[in-house]
Amino acid sequence: MIDLIINIILLAFLAITAVAIIRSTNLFASIMLFGIFSLLSATLFVVMDALDVAFTEAAVGAGISTILMLTTLVLTKNHNEKRSHAHRPWLSLAVVIITGMVLVYGTLDIPGFGDPAAPANMHVAQYYINNALPETGVPNIVTAVLASYRGFDTLGEVAVIFTAGVAVLLLLGGKPSIPNSNSNPGINKKREEDET
Amino acid sequence: MDFFISHYNYWIVIFLMMVGLYTVINRGNLIKKIIGLNIFQVSVFFLYISMGAVKDGAAPIITEGVKLYSNPLPHVLILTAIVVGVATTALGLALVVRIKESYGTIEEDEIHEMDHSL
Amino acid sequence: MKRNPILRIVAKFLIPLIILFALYVQFHGDFGPGGGFQAGVIFSAALILYALVFGLDAAEKIIPPHILRLLASAGVVLYASVGVIPLFLGANYLDYSVLGSTQIKGQHLGILLVELGVGMTVTAVMLIIFFAFAGRGRP
Incomplete structure (x- = not known):
């Protein structure tokens, strides 16, 4: 019984963290939250008796993939996401909700x-x-x-x-390779060809 | 109520899956898209592990006096999937770094503008 | 990081323990939770911690990139060749039962070698990936 309660609470935390990840426009915050997300999932795997999986998820998800994402952030020097108006949220929300409802209908038989x-x-x-x-x-x-x-x-x-x-x-x-410089003429040449 | 508790796991899995899908479709930032893909991936892991879990079952390591074990097969599949997942995530991030180096941005719409596509 | 004594000392204290734990997970994976995948990732996490605290150049001095590339391919080759040996002994590919005098001994040896191959490849690939990313930011 206590397993089930821990399971329900942790899954709720997981859902909240996922929403926090996509709502944040600061990429650094998103990546750190993703580390927390992975740690929570590792805990949940322990609750579901999957010890080997929990082990791997704790080392990989909370450790290595967070570090790789942070390194990418350093390399791209882009810490804030730009919210563009080209993407219509209602259209994608509709797609996601319809897909989700179909999947929930599928779970009724599981x-x-x-x-x-x-x-x-x-x-x-x-x-x-x-x-x-x-x-x-x-x-x-x-x-x-x-x-x-x-x-x-x-x-x-x-x-x-x-x-x-x-x-x-x-x-x-x-x-x-540094773009728009003469150190690597191959790429610039290709750019010019693309533009003409 | 029993039905709710016994299917709660799957519904959270679907919620996480849809959060990941929404991020991939709606957000223009490439790093954010990769985070979305990772959320999607973790939700699939939960689907498998939830299916393999057995009530009052022990972890699948043979011990004397234990009769009921969880299903070991999903554990094997997901264990390898996690490590393969981080390797492919690294590949995606490497592509993001190269895109940044050639285009100077990792926002999808700016890349489309530069390429005159879309 | 050069002027941060607490981080350096804590890292120096932790890294041997992490490596020891990785070896335990690698070779005790038959009896408790663990195995090549987990051990490889934990081992590479120890070296990544070293690289983060002491710098990339120091880490590349400990494990030069060409050795990492060798290790990554050696792991896959080890795995595949352990599978080939039973073919010469009249069994199927990757059937370890014929490797030892009894079925159980053969399976034990086969699983140990295969997990070692997995561990080598995973450690090396994770470090290759990290070094490739971190080396890109080097001025």
Whole structure:
């Protein structure tokens, strides 16, 4: 019971933080609030018994992604968001509300939160819980599934991470090019061609 | 009331998802858009973990004397998704930095103006 | 940051503990919560903290960028090659059961090596990304 109450309160906090993030026009404040958002979600993952996920979210969301966003903020030197009038809030609000209502209609058929007889908990999950220890000798089922049963999937994920690292290196690894100067004629030439 | 409590998680998930979607559609600032995408992403994580949670279940680490465990499969999927997510966020932020270097701005409408598109 | 003694001393005190914790998470991931992904991220967080407090140049002296690139690719290669070995022993790709004398020993060895590969790649890629961003702001 106490789990459920903590769950409800933390989810409400999460929703409030999300609204605060999009209402703030100061990007620094938004990024720090996003760090709080990640920390709250890590806490919630603990409440929902997903310890490994909570671990990762606390280190990644509250640590590394906040730092990367702050570094980007330093590099772009743009601390305040400019609210333009080109975007009509009513149109996007309407799109979002209609999509949300359709999704809420979809949830009416989902089995309730924490239902042990839900279809998601019946099939392959039971096999993992019953056989992970005798077959792999690893008490942490998440590790057993991650590295052994779904090893090929994880190999793909590692390859994706590696590719993202290579791509960031390609984009930011070289010397910065300064636009509108003669130090890098290639870009300026392309600009002129685009304008003509 | 029981129905409300048992579906509360999913409704908050949808709310967060829509907040993220609204940010991506409506805000012109590219960093803000990436924050919106991240909120959307976290909401999907909650959808998966909520589905895998079992009432009175223990964390999926085999311990003597425990019969009921949470579903470990969503944990595995989301664990890798979080790390892949930060790698792709970094890629997006790298693109933002390059856009700033070439255009001098990260506001969407100013970029459109410079390109004479839209 | 050069003139901030509290930050420097606290960081010096914390960084070894964070690295120790990362190693614990890496190698104890079979029994408690943890594994390569978490350990890699925690390990890189320790080095990012070092770079934030003591400067990027000092951090690049500890782990030069070319070693990071090597480490990132070595992790993926380690993972993939652990998968190839069972093929020569007559089992399927990534089937670790044949690596040891018994199925459980083989699985243990396989999972340990694979998690090590994951940890190496994740640490290296996170640091590559951070150094790329931070190096861009260098005058």
